[in-house]
Amino acid sequence: MSGIVFAIPGDIDAPTGGYGYDRRLLREWHEAGIEARHIALPGSFPFPTEADLATTERLLAATAPDDVLLVDGLAFGAFPEALAARFADRLVALVHHPLAMETGLKPEAADTLRRSERLALARARTIVASSPTTRATLETEFGVPASEIVVAAPGCDPAPRASGSRGGAPLRLLAVGSLIPRKGYGDLVEAAAAIADRAWTLTIAGSPDHAPETAAQLRSVIARDGLADRIVLAGAVGPDKLAQLYDEADLFVMPSLYEGYGMVLTEALARGLPIVTTLSGAGAEALPDAAALKVPPGDAAALAKALARLIDAPAERRQRADAAWAAAGDLPRWSETARIVAEACLRDRASARNAARGFREKPMQDQRAREQD
Template sequence: MPELVFAIPGDPERRTGGYLYDRRLSLELAALGWAVSPLRLPDGFPFPSPAELEETDRLLAGIPDGRLVMVDGLAFGAMPDIAVRHAGRLALVALVHHPLGYETGLEPDRAQAMIAAERSALAHARRVLVTSTTTRAALLDQFAVPASSIAVALPGTDPAPLAQGSGGDAPALLAVGSILPRKDFPALIEALRPWRDLPWTLTIGGSLLSDPKEAARLRHAIEASSLAERVELAGEVDTEQLATLLHQSDLFVSSSRYEGFGMALAEAVARALPVVAVAGGAVAEWMDSEAAMLVPPDHRDGLSKALGLALSDPERRARMREAALAARKRLPSWAETARTADALLHEAHP
C-alpha cells in the first residue's frame, strides 16, 4: 500500500473550498489504496510567525527519509527555506489552489515578496498538483514550474438533486464564501442597490470571523444601501445547511475577484441553478456560458446590469437553468480528481 503524508495548515475542518478539496482528496486517495497520514501544520499560514516556521520545520524533520509528502499550497509557498532543507530527503509535492500573492488586498511589495517566496519553494517540489488550468498557466508563466511537473486535478462534484427554488415571487439569491477582500461582497451589495424596486432577497453564507475588518465593511455596505431587510448574513454554513440553501434558491451570485476554480459555483451548477458571477481567475475556463452571465473583474456596472437582467426576466433565468441542466452532466467527479492526483503522486515517488 503506497503511503502519503498530507500536510495541511490550521484546522482541517474549516469550511473553505481549499480545505473541502483537501478533505475530499484524502478520502478518494484512500479509496484508491493510499495510506494517507494527515499532518497538521501551524495555524498562521500563509503569514507564519518565526515560531510557526520553526514548528513546521520540526514537524517535517520528524518524517522519516524517503517519504512522500504533499503540502497544501497555503503553507508550501510560504516556507521556501524549509522546502530547501527537506527536498533532498523527502519527496515533496505541492498542492496549489491559487498563488498566494494573488490574494486581494495585499500591499504590492508584500504580494511580490510572496510570489518570489512561492517561486523559490516550488523549485524544490518534485511535482505540483493544481486545481485549474488557469493556475497551471500562472505557474508556467510566472513561477518557472516545468510543464512536465504539473497536473491539473479539477475539483469534483457529487450528484445532487435539482434546486427547487424559493417558490415565491421574489427570487432568492445565494452567495457563498468566507467574508474576505477577494470575495468582494460589498461590490455585490453595490451592484444590487439599483434594483431595490425589484422583489428579491439575498443570503450570504460564509464565515464572518476570517477577516473582521472585511465583515465590518460588508455590514456597512448593507446599511448604506438600505438593504438590511433584503440581505441575510448566515455566517459559516455546514454541509446540510448549504444543501438546503442551494435547494431553496433561484439564482447563484458571485462577486469574487479571483478564484482558483470556484467550487461553490460548481455546487450551484450541479443543482442546475442559473449563475451571475464575476469571471475572476479560473471561473470562465469551465463555466458554461449559457448557464451563467459572466462579467470581468472591476466591471461593477456590468455586474449590476447582469443582475438586473436576471432579476427582471424570469424567462432568461429559465433558459439559463436549462443550460445548467446540461452543464452539470459535464462536471468532473471526485473519482476523476483522485485518479489525476494518484498518477502524479506515483510519478513523484515511483
C-alpha cells in the same frame, strides 16, 4: 510502497473551498485504499513565525523517509528555501492559487510571498495545480516548467435539482464564500443597491472570521444602503444548511475578483441554478455560456445589469437553469481528482498502478448516484 503525507496548515475543517478540496482528497484516498494521512501544520501560514517554521520542519522530518510530502499551497508558498530544499526529493506542492495574488495584501507582503513561493516551487518534485488558470500563472509568473505541473480540477458530487422559491416570494439570490476582499462582495452589495426596485433577497454564506474588517465594512454598507432586511450574512454554514440554501435559491451569483478555480460555481451548476459570475478564474471560464451570464471582475454596474436581466426575465432564467442542469451530468467527479493527485504524488510505478486500480470503480458508482437523483 510510498504513502502520502498531506501537510495542511490550520483547521482542516474550516468551511472554505481550499480546505474542502483537501478534505475530499483524503476521503477519496481512504475509500480507494490509498495509504495517506493528514498532519496539521501551524495555523499562522502564510505568515509563519520562526517557532512555527521550526515546528513545521520537525513535523515533516518525523515522517517516514519514503513518504511523499504533499503540502497545501497556503503553507508551501511561504516555505523558506532552506526548508523546501531539505525535503526536495519528496516534496509535492498543491497550489490552489499563488499566495501573492490574494486581494488586499500590502505590496511588501505580496512581494515577499512572490519571492518565497518562486523559490519554494523550484524545489518541488512535482506541482499540482487546481486549475488550468493556476497552471498558466505558475508557468508565466513563477517560472515553473510545464512538465512539472499536473492539473487536478475540483470534482463535484451529483446533487438534486434546486427547488427555488415558490409562489409569489421574492427571487432568492445566493452567494457562497468567505467574507474576504478577493470575493468582491462590496461590488455585489453595490450592484444589489442599484436594482433595489426589483423583488429579491440575497443570502451570502461565508465565514466573517478570515477578514473581520472586511466583514464589518460589508455590514456597514448594507445598513447604509437600507438593505439590511434583504441581504442576509449567514456566516459559515455546515453541509446540511448549505445544501438547503442551494435548494431554496433561484439564482447563484459569484462576484469574485480572482479565483484559482471557484468550486462554488460547479456546486451551483450541479443543482441546475442559473448563474451570474465574474470572469475571475477557470471555473467561470469553463461554465457553459448557456447557463451563465459572465461579467468583468470589479465592475459593479455590469454585475447589476446581469442580475437585473435575469430577475426581469423568468423565461431566460428557466432556459439557463435547464442548460445548467443538462451540463451537470458532465461535471468531473472527485474520484478522478483524487486519482490524478495520487498518481502525481506516488513515485514508483506499482504505487501509481495501485492508485489507479483503487479508483477504477468510482465513475460507475457516481453515475448510479446521479441516476438515482
